[in-house]
Amino acid sequence: MKTNASWASTKSNKVTRAANELDAIADLLIEKQREFFEPRFAQLQEMGKCTDNKLNVMQSELATLSGIISMLKTEISTLKCSVEDNSKEVAVHTTALRALDLKIADMEDRSSWCNIRVIGLKEGTEGSNAMQYLTQSLPKWLPSLPTEQLEIMRAHRLNSGRANG
Numbered sequence: 001m002k003t004n005a006s007w008a009s010t011k012s013n014k015v016t017r018a019a020n021e022l023d024a025i026a027d028l029l030i031e032k033q034r035e036f037f038e039p040r041f042a043q044l045q046e047m048g049k050c051t052d053n054k055l056n057v058m059q060s061e062l063a064t065l066s067g068i069i070s071m072l073k074t075e076i077s078t079l080k081c082s083v084e085d086n087s088k089e090v091a092v093h094t095t096a097l098r099a100l101d102l103k104i105a106d107m108e109d110r111s112s113w114c115n116i117r118v119i120g121l122k123e124g125t126e127g128s129n130a131m132q133y134l135t136q137s138l139p140k141w142l143p144s145l146p147t148e149q150l151e152i153m154r155a156h157r158l159n160s161g162r163a164n165g
Contacts, residue, residue: 134152135150
């Protein structure tokens, strides 16, 4: 019986020793894991803080850029209105300039005309067509005038100059 009891006691001691060894091994493994992972977790935390700082800086810069973009949009809108107003003014000035160009061209044309003033014709002598009357009469009045080059562009009666009444 003693052998059975001693054997059981020995076995129990071996189990207890094995359990203690396993506990020691587990504690050692936990300690080794802690030694291995704690620096890495600290590095990850530091990297997370750096990333947070960088994200905060980027967020601040993005907010600044958003403000600048809003100001630029406002300025562009103002410039568009200004350009539209200027375009309207340019169109008005272009129209006026064209009218002035036409007037200048007309004045230049008139300055190149050879005007003749016929004095002493009785009123109504020319009839209803003054150009036809002058085309027929000028060669009679001025026989040295070449008839093939005679071109009358305009003919009209001027005020007689006499006082009415």
